[in-house]
Amino acid sequence: MSRADAKLEVSIEQLRGGVDRAQRPQLRRALSRPIASWIDGAFPNGGYPTNDFAAAFAAWTPAAAALAREHRDVTTNAALGGDLTGVILDKRSVRLFIFATDGVVGGATARVTLGIAGVRPDGSETRFSVAGELYLTREASQWQIFGYDLQRRREFP
Amino acid sequence: MRRRLLRWAGLLALLGAVVPDASRPPPEFGLITLDGGRGIDATDDVIWMLALGSDARPGEPVMRSRSDAIQLVGMNTVNHSAVTIGIPRDSYVDIPGHGQDKINAAMVYGGPETTAAAVAGLTGIEPDYVFVASFPGLIRMVNGIGGVRAEVTYEMDDQAQVFHPGPHRFSGIEALAFARIRYGLPGGDFDRSMDQGELLKGGLATLVEGLERPGFFEAALGVFARYTDTNLSPVELYQLGRTVLTINPARVQVCVLKGSSGYAGQASVVFADLVATRSLVADVRNDATVDQTC
Numbered sequence: 001m002s003r004a005d006a007k008l009e010v011s012i013e014q015l016r017g018g019v020d021r022a023q024r025p026q027l028r029r030a031l032s033r034p035i036a037s038w039i040d041g042a043f044p045n046g047g048y049p050t051n052d053f054a055a056a057f058a059a060w061t062p063a064a065a066a067l068a069r070e071h072r073d074v075t076t077n078a079a080l081g082g083d084l085t086g087v088i089l090d091k092r093s094v095r096l097f098i099f100a101t102d103g104v105v106g107g108a109t110a111r112v113t114l115g116i117a118g119v120r121p122d123g124s125e126t127r128f129s130v131a132g133e134l135y136l137t138r139e140a141s142q143w144q145i146f147g148y149d150l151q152r153r154r155e156f157p
Numbered sequence: 158m159r160r161r162l163l164r165w166a167g168l169l170a171l172l173g174a175v176v177p178d179a180s181r182p183p184p185e186f187g188l189i190t191l192d193g194g195r196g197i198d199a200t201d202d203v204i205w206m207l208a209l210g211s212d213a214r215p216g217e218p219v220m221r222s223r224s225d226a227i228q229l230v231g232m233n234t235v236n237h238s239a240v241t242i243g244i245p246r247d248s249y250v251d252i253p254g255h256g257q258d259k260i261n262a263a264m265v266y267g268g269p270e271t272t273a274a275a276v277a278g279l280t281g282i283e284p285d286y287v288f289v290a291s292f293p294g295l296i297r298m299v300n301g302i303g304g305v306r307a308e309v310t311y312e313m314d315d316q317a318q319v320f321h322p323g324p325h326r327f328s329g330i331e332a333l334a335f336a337r338i339r340y341g342l343p344g345g346d347f348d349r350s351m352d353q354g355e356l357l358k359g360g361l362a363t364l365v366e367g368l369e370r371p372g373f374f375e376a377a378l379g380v381f382a383r384y385t386d387t388n389l390s391p392v393e394l395y396q397l398g399r400t401v402l403t404i405n406p407a408r409v410q411v412c413v414l415k416g417s418s419g420y421a422g423q424a425s426v427v428f429a430d431l432v433a434t435r436s437l438v439a440d441v442r443n444d445a446t447v448d449q450t451c
Binding site: 017061063067068070071074075097098099100102106108146148152 | 192193194195196197198199371372374375376378379382383390391392393394395396399
């Protein structure tokens with residue numbers, strides 16, 4: 001593939017509950033980690049054709065990962081992975097809405113938008129997007145995805 | 158959002174079938190929904206929460222005053238249904254360690270834990286969580302989410318507030334009145350308990366509608382946390398809140414324990430219909446879903 005994936009853009013849109021502003025960069029990085037892990041594992045740039053997206057849920061809670069596997073046509077590239085030679089993510093946007101109380105962060109909603117181009121063996125592209133929400137919580141300082149509400153849409157031409 | 162997109166996709170397909178190709182330009186853009194998926198890692202398949210309304214007056218301890226509203230709420234996190242079981246506050250029950258009394262006195266004797274124990278003794282269901290709201294807390298929460306819709310069944314008039322039958326959007330102060338008024342209701346405390354359940358259902362519907370707005374959930378939970386005395390950590394609060402909001406308001410069944418009015422000494426009380434109570438509990442205990450009528 002000659003085209004590179006778009007940069008992962010993560011912004012904090014809402015953070016209340018007495019959290020010090022100085023914590024924002026660290027919080028953004030910590031929340032970005034499981035989301036980036038999912039995107040990279042679910043919609044990898046290379047290695048096609050493949051139906052192996054096992055790495056997608058490494059940063060999910062076990063129960064959420066089990067549910068997400070049932071929706072793998074939405075939560076991963078399983079629907080098309082076997083028919084493609086490559087994938088380019090030309091949009092990777094994440095907006096974070098964070099809940100905190102008394103200065104302690106409890107969870108976050110990540111509104112995710114992925115713009116994806118799948119390359120077929122003849123060089124043509126099929127375009128689709130995956131968008132929706134991921135719900136994150138933490139165990140100690142380790143953030144995990146514990147829920148999701150995602151839609152996958154095909155875009156044309 | 159998704160439904161709207163599906164309708165649009167259906168409309169495009171219909172146009173494609175009835176409009177000659179020459180009469181329409183080739184499409185330049187299009188968008189169709191392929192698939193959607195939703196799931197949440199809930200701690201349990203069924204969660205039971207006891208929601209108590211404390212009638213603490215200014216200066217009185219919220220957790221050690223009588224409970225004016227007692228609602229046992231079961232939530233099925235798998236099929237996203239729920240049941241609210243209203244327990245009339247005058248129900249005459251065994252309060253562990255304190256003998257027989259009205260169930261609303263249990264919180265005075267031993268706080269929310271004792272009320273939960275009394276409810277468990279009556280129903281056989283031990284709540285996983287107990288939630289206590291004060292009058293000002295309820296008003297703030299309802300106002301904080303922009304009001305709550307519920308159905309008014311009977312004409313209600315307590316001089317300060319008048320509600321006519323039909324759908325109504327309640328402000329915080331109105332919601333408190335709606336939850337408390339029992340005069341004029343043919344079923345008295347039983348109808349009042351039903352109204353409290355309807356208010357919970359309406360509150361859930363309002364919250365679920367709000368989820369469409371980015372950041373609404375976190376803001377609403379922030380309001381809740383600010384006015385709630387809880388031993389749940391912020392992480393547990395977030396997970397529980399997200400789990401509760403997977404419940405489909407259309408699948409919430411509002412029930413009230415059956416019983417009859419009578420006297421215990423000089424006190425006017427409610428005697429629970431134990432046969433009906435056992436029957437309802439047997440129906441909902443494992444799945445929080447009403448298969449019979451309640």
